[in-house]
Amino acid sequence: MIAFLRHIACQRWAWGLLAASALFLELCALFFQHILGLHPCVMCIYERIAILGVLAAGLTGLVNPQKWYLRWSALLLWGFSAVRGLQLALQHVDYQLNPSPFNVCSPYADFPSWLPLDSWIPWLFFPDGDCSEISWQFLGFSMPQWLVAIFAAYLLVATVVIIGNLARGRCCD
Template identity: 75%
Template structure:
């Protein structure tokens, strides 16, 4: 099993699957926003950025998975994006499950002045919804609850792959 995972981390197919899964989540978000008319809140926008980080990690890993520095750059981006996305999704779930006047998100995205994504690409990054509002559910779970599951899965797979890639250097070669 470890040998299989060691080989898997150096293939373009594995990194392509990671990128494809993140692209699928991004396309779903855009479908919900532009076809179904569900307006994203600021937490949705930040979660969208975390998914874009996973997508970029998959694309970077696809570029040259045999080169350890490219692979580990992609893996670190993947791990960071997954962890940050999980934290954001958990906070978003908290806004929805524990609504109060003191537990609310900002109505505005807090992008740096040198990277105003909400002004450059408003169709993708402009928040216009309410974080505490549950506008969609599937199997009685809201969108942020599903994102908790997705980001936790991304993070778990990252941890396994990182450990396997480190073991590769310590033994067996």
């Protein structure tokens, strides 16, 4: 099993699949925003950035997964993005399920002054929605609740693949 996990992490198709899944989620977010007219809140924007981190990890691994430094860079970025995305999604669910004047998100994105994404690419990163508003549901779950499941799945798979790559042995044939 460990050899199989090491082998999978050295395959370009696996990294391509990871990148494709994250790209699909980003395109879904843009569909909801620009076609269906749902306004993203600050937490939505931060979760979107976490998905972009998973996409960047997939693209990094896609470059050359046989090189250990690229594979490990991609694995660590994937794991970090999944953990951070899960934290953000859980906090967003808390805003929705426990709305109060004391439990609200900021109306403005807190990007570094040297990287004002909301000014540079407003069609992708400008928040103008309310974090506590539930404007879309599927099977009784809101979008942040679905993102909890998605980020948890990303984290579970990343953890299994990382553990498989920690075991000693030859990775790539």
